[in-house]
Structure formats: C-alpha cells, structure tokens
C-alpha cells in the first residue's frame with residue numbers, strides 16, 4: 001500500500017538522494033545496460049511527463065518541459081543512485097515537430113515499451129481535464145498485450161475542482177478495471193501544487 005507511512009518515508013528517502021541525467025537515447029542500440037530496474041513516463045504530448053519527473057525529483061530543470069507539445073524527442077534516462085532509472089519518454093499525438101522526426105521517436109518509444117526487460121512499470125499520464133482518449137487506449141492495449149504493468153497518473157489536477165477531479169478519477173478506475181496489465185490505483189497529481197507526488201514517490205520506491 002503506497003499510503004503506508006513506511007513506504008512514504010522510503011519514497012522520500014529515495015528521491016532525496018543523488019539523481020542525475022544519465023543519457024538521451026535516439027535508437028534501441030544505445031540503451032543503457034539493464035543493470036537497474038526502470039520506471040518510464042508515457043503519455044500524450046504536453047500531458048506533463050517532464051514536469052512530473054521534475055516534481056518527483058524536486059528539481060525544476062532536470063527534465064526539459066515546454067508549453068509546446070513535442071519537447072521531449074529522445075528517451076531520457078535519469079539515474080537514482082544505484083537503485084533505479086526513470087525514463088522520460090517522448091509524447092504521442094500532436095507535436096510541433098517535423099513529421100519524419102515524430103515518426104522516428106514514436107517508433108522508438110513503441111519499441112522501448114514493448115521489449116525492455118528492466119522496465120518494471122510504465123507510469124501512464126492522463127490529463128485530468130480530458131480523461132482517457134482513443135490514443136491512450138491504443139497504448140494500454142499494447143501494454144496489456146506485452147504484459148507490461150502500467151499505472152495511470154492524472155496530471156494537472158490543479159486545473160480542476162475537487163468534485164470534477166474525483167469524477168475523472170473514478171471514471172478512469174472503472175475504465176481500467178478489466179485491463180490485465182493495469183495497476184488498479186489511479187493517482188491524481190499536480191506538478192504545480194505537489195498533490196499526489198509523495199504517494200507516487202512511494203509507489204516508485206516500492207519497485208526499487
């Protein structure tokens with residue numbers, strides 16, 4: 001249970017230690033060694049993946065974020081001491097970038113998500129204002145097929161009223177109930193207010 005005090009403390013300690021950008025990868029042959037478990041952040045362009053990595057690590061500029069969709073164009077690996085790697089992925093959907101480049105990073109992201117042995121969990125980000133979209137469902141289908149466990153995290157919760165947020169969270173929980181690889185818990189987060197960040201740290205610490 002991620003809300004146990006011990007796990008919250010483990011999460012706090014994990015993210016209080018050294019965390020560094022390790023490398024950016026543009027093809028499958030350049031992935032780092034499989035010596036550490038990996039947790040990857042996936043979701044539509046602009047949903048807040050890089051911002052969430054920054055909020056978790058408490059470092060505003062560790063991962064580069066932008067108001068323009070299509071900021072992250074490589075698989076960016078961040079190393080948490082000798083414990084695990086966080087992977088900030090490029091987004092899917094609309095991006096402000098040349099088509100050929102979008103195609104390249106989309107294929108790379110798909111290959112990574114499908115066939116990466118050290119990948120312990122995908123954190124699948126969904127904008128709390130919009131809920132699950134068809135493209136998110138396609139990604140969940142692929143993860144279900146590859147038996148890669150994923151957990152839904154709602155982002156930008158600060159933009160909703162508490163009742164609206166709870167409605168999206170429960171609709172999302174219901175939508176994933178029968179999906180084989182979906183973690184049943186849905187976490188609402190805000191990179192702005194810090195909502196849900198310590199619970200997500202605890203979830204990640206439990207995988208280390």
Ligand code: GTP
Pocket residue numbers: 043044045046047048049050051052064065066067068069070071072073089090091092155156157158159189190191192193
């Ligand atoms: P790509 O790399 O382009 O796929 O985007 P991304 O998913 O990494 O999104 P990014 O973190 O770059 O954030 C996109 C925009 O959303 C930025 O303008 C962020 O400031 C904003 N944003 C991210 N998280 C939050 C949040 O929790 N609350 C609010 N209000 N804005 C957020």
Ligand code: MG
Pocket residue numbers: 049050051064065071072088089090091
């Ligand atoms: Mg990004």
